[in-house]
Amino acid sequence: MLIRTLYLITVLTALLAGCITLPQNPATQNGGTTETVEPDQRAKSLERAGRYQDAAFEYQLLAKRTNPPARQNYQLNAVKALLKAKLLPAAKIELNTIDFNQSFGLEISRELVEASIALAEQQLDAASQRLDRLTYLQMPEILRIEYHDLRAQLFDLQDRKLEAVRERVQLDTLLKLDSPVTAKNNHQAIWDGLIALDSETLTQLSQPSGDILSGWAALVLLTKTAPAERIAESINGWQMRFPSHPANSDIVQNLLQENRQVASKPVKIALLLPLTGKFRPQAEAVRDGFLTAWGENRLNQPEINVKDVTVENVRRIYQEVVDHGANFVVGPVQKDAVTALVGQQTQLPVPTLILNYLDIPMVVGNLYQFGLSPEQEASEIATRAWADGQRSAMVFVPKVEWGDRVLKAFQTTWEKQGGQLTKTVVYTESDIAKTVKKAVSDGKMANMVFMGAFPKHGRQISPSLRSFYPGKLPIYSTSHVYQGVAAPTEDFDLNGVIFNDMPWVLAPSEKSRPLLTLIQQSWPEQFNTHKRLYAFGIDAYQLLPHLRQMVLQRTQLEGHTGLLSVDDKGSVYRQLQWAQFVNGVPRLLGSGALPQE
Structure with missing residues (x-):
């Protein structure tokens, strides 16, 4: 958080607080100059060093030694330091001890602190109201720093990236009053906002x-x-x-x-996929998408070596392709093969993009992770639903391992934001209508539903909810609820359902359309079934020359499976598009557009 220390904002407070005058050296005692040291200098130094809890303690000591109204000023500074230290309960306790009846000139500072606490508690409306009722022209410049930073934080939490950036650009013009480190942090925040x-x-x-x-x-x-x-x-x-x-x-x-x-472009790539066995059709779709992207530009093409791998042979084949000169490896895709390859290694010999995610997050040198993660989609739904104003959720997931995963991902993000889970319903294919009726008849109300479902089950859950639940209830789902091809008759029962999916499926871009057409013509029978996997293969190839740059410079790539970014651990994240079923057909929603009733 970028909230800055509040200095003495009035001459009266400064006089009442007093100053300590120390001789610089023996010469100053004989008529030389003297150095005036503010009593809170140590506290400010601790703040600049990032030792916020220690700074709060110093401010509290100063408050005990000082009379009103300076005492209240130091107490409020202690509250701010505690907030910077992310000690919200302690900050609230300290705030409640301040006797503002004996304070002078702290009205604006108090409102800014209350707004900061509201933001920390995810009470965005309350924070917005406090900031809106402040008069900007009445603020001293030092408080304008806090004001702009709090507004930027508010806009970030509301997913209003551009407004947050504008606030930080204004903030930058004021940071001449603060340390260069603060300005540098603000520049990074501007950069991160625009990258999105x-x-x-x-x-x-x-x-x-x-x-x-x-x-x-x-x-x-x-x-x-x-x-x-x-x-x-x-x-x-x-x-x-x-x-x-x-x-x-x-x-x-x-x-x-x-x-x-930034690493040079790959010149020899090994693609490791399970091309025999039960995952063969999926692996072939990923391979064909990968090779289609490779064939798009025949200038300076890298060499591609495709290998069939299993859990048993993946480590041996990986070492073989590296020994034969591969300077980039893509794959494997199966979780158990990924685990077998990575094992307990801390560093892989060459950059490697596995086409899945490790179950236990770990940092491994030269390892990147990319997949069509249902957990990422569920987490993104929790974020979107909260931004839409939903606060309590009922969840429906199938009684399979996939259902457990999306439930955990949704619940983690939802509750972290402050959302409540009123009911979790685990269904089986044989009793969906009965399960829905029982779930909505016990009186535990929610204002939204997260539905983990594939098309067949979603088409049963959605109309059952409309039949049994009083009033309109927004239903959110992952991309799995849509088969990827328009089917107005079959999907009519999904009307109103909001879901996230890749641009390749919902709204192909200009650069996607030629590749999409080529793949559809080349594999017409497999295209509809494996539509998303072709896009996945294309993005896997197109990511390779950019991965290092995306980590170091926090840049993004407009992929076919989403807007792609890479965190500092090498995990690729997809920002998806949003749609809502209208007359059985997905209709695109903007990132901030409210769903239709």
Whole structure:
């Protein structure tokens, strides 16, 4: 959190707090100059060092030694330090001990602290109301720093990325009053906010010449669009347009340094897939998507070596392809094969993109993880539903291992935000209608449903809920509820259901359409069944030259399976699109668009 220490904001408070005058050296005692030291200097130094709990203790000691109204000022500073230390209960207790009747000039500071606590407790409406009733022109500049930062945090939590960035750009003009470290952190927050925007939005923002925000947008845009080997050249052109831009002080230098560390493009790739056995059709679809992407550009094509692997032979074959010169390995895909390959290793010999996720998160050198994770989709639903204003949820999941996984993922994210789970219903295929009726008749109300279901089951659960539940109840589901091909008659019973899915399925982009058409023509019988797996294979290939850059520079790739990003542990995350069934056909929703009733 970027909330800054509140200094003495009025001359009266400063006089009442008093100052300590110490001689600089013996000469100053004979008519020389003296150095004035503020009594809270130690507390401020501890804050600058990130020792917020210690700083809070110092402020509390100062409060005990000082009379009102300075006492209340120190107490409020202690509250802020505790909030920075993420000690919310202690901050609230300290706040309740402050006698504001004896304070002077702390009205704005108090509102900012109350807004900060509301944000920490995910009470976004309360935080917004407190910030909205403040008069900006009446704030001293030091409090405007807190104000802009709190508004930026609020907008981030509301998924209003661009508004959050605008607040931080305004904040940047005030941070001359604060430490360079604070300005650097603010620059990183601006960068992270803009990285989350799509290229079209960034292009529009980058048009005005000389504007600070346009400079930020143009810099982010070039890191998304310029090839890794031309980043330095592109940044040089950007600096000619924006020679005095604040990003030149840190972000640009980081980009240039990190670009020098980006690994070269793969020249020999080994693709390890289970091409025999029960997963053969799925593996072939991934392979065919991968090779289709490889064949798209025949200039400087890497060599591809496709290997059939099993749990028993995966480690041997992996070592063989590395020994024969592979400088990038893709696969395996099965969880048990992934576990067998990685084992207890801390470093793999070459960059390796496994096509799944480890059950237990761990950091392994040269390891990247990418998959069509139902857990990620369920977690994203919890985030979206909360942003839509839902606060209590009823969950329906099938009595299978897949159902347990999506339930756990949804529940973890939902409860972390403050949401309540009023009921969890585990169903079997034989008694869906009966299970739904029983679940909604016990009086435990919710204002939304998370439905873990494939099309066959979703088409039964959704109309049953409408029949038995009083009033309209929003239903959210993962991509698994949609078979991927429009079927208005069969999917009519899914009307109103909101779900997330990849752009390849919901709204193919201009770059997707030629590949989609080529794959559909090449494998017409398999296309509808494995539509998403083809896109997965394409993205697996197209990710390879960008993975290192995406980790170091926090850039994103507009993939066919979603907007792709990579965390510092090498895990790829997909930001999906949203749709709602209307007349049996998915209708695209914007990221902030409210579903239809």
